[in-house]
Amino acid sequence: MADAVDLFIQHWNRERPEVDVSPMAVIGRIQRLSRLFEQELKHFFHEFGIEFWEFDVLATLRRSGGEAGLTAGALIKVAMVTSGAITNRIDRLVAKGLVERMPCPEDRRVIRVRLTPAGRQTIDDLLPKHMANEQRILAALNMESREQLAGLLRTLAESLGDEVED
Numbered sequence: 001m002a003d004a005v006d007l008f009i010q011h012w013n014r015e016r017p018e019v020d021v022s023p024m025a026v027i028g029r030i031q032r033l034s035r036l037f038e039q040e041l042k043h044f045f046h047e048f049g050i051e052f053w054e055f056d057v058l059a060t061l062r063r064s065g066g067e068a069g070l071t072a073g074a075l076i077k078v079a080m081v082t083s084g085a086i087t088n089r090i091d092r093l094v095a096k097g098l099v100e101r102m103p104c105p106e107d108r109r110v111i112r113v114r115l116t117p118a119g120r121q122t123i124d125d126l127l128p129k130h131m132a133n134e135q136r137i138l139a140a141l142n143m144e145s146r147e148q149l150a151g152l153l154r155t156l157a158e159s160l161g162d163e164v165e166d
Contacts, residue, residue, distance in 0.1 A: 003029070003032075004032065005024060005025060005028040005032065008021075008024060008028060009021055009022075009024055009025060009028075012024070037137065038052075040133075040137055041133075044130070044133045048126060048129075050122075050126075053079070054089075054092070054093060054096075054098070055123070055126065055130065057075065057079065057089055057090075057093060057099070058093070058098060058099070058115065058119055058122060058123040058126075059127070060075060060078050060079070061075075061113065061114060061115045061119070061123075062120065062123045062124070062127075064078075065113075065114055065115065067114070068112055068114065069099075069102060069112040069113050069114025069115070070112060070113055070114075071104075071110060071111070071112055071113070072086050072087065072090065072111065072113060075090075075113065090113055093119070097116055097118050097119075098115070098118055098119035098122060099114065099116060099119050100113070100114060100116050101113055102114060
């Protein structure tokens with residue numbers, strides 16, 4: 001069995017045999033899988049009337065925000081987007097009634113974002129369905145393979161500086 005990356009490598013080996021294109025076997029597949037995952041998730045979330053980024057913000061607030069919510073700065077760190085992008089995303093979720101902005105009692109200059117009851121219900125209803133969809137996407141790998149792959153990807157991500165603070 002071969003995939004598109006195997007074909008690309010074969011072509012490069014024929015055209016430029018002096019160049020080691022072996023990194024393409026990993027990076028090319030990760031890039032292609034990223035696009036395929038994106039397509040799968042976009043289709044899945046479309047069925048529920050939301051975008052993946054909306055799910056991402058709601059899930060972040062649900063697992064990390066507590067009753068007080070999170071600051072926009074904390075959301076930026078997790079979402080890896082610009083402050084303008086996070087402001088736009090929050091505005092859109094406020095308009096949908098899924099999150100609300102609240103002034104911080106200790107410092108009125110700080111605004112916290114928290115789930116509304118509708119936002120909490122949305123994420124609580126959607127999370128099990130999303131996990132079932134991800135199980136479907138990963139069905140070609142058994143649990144041992146998934147754990148091994150997750151460990152390898154974690155090592156690679158950490159080597160490139162992908163660390164989070166708790």
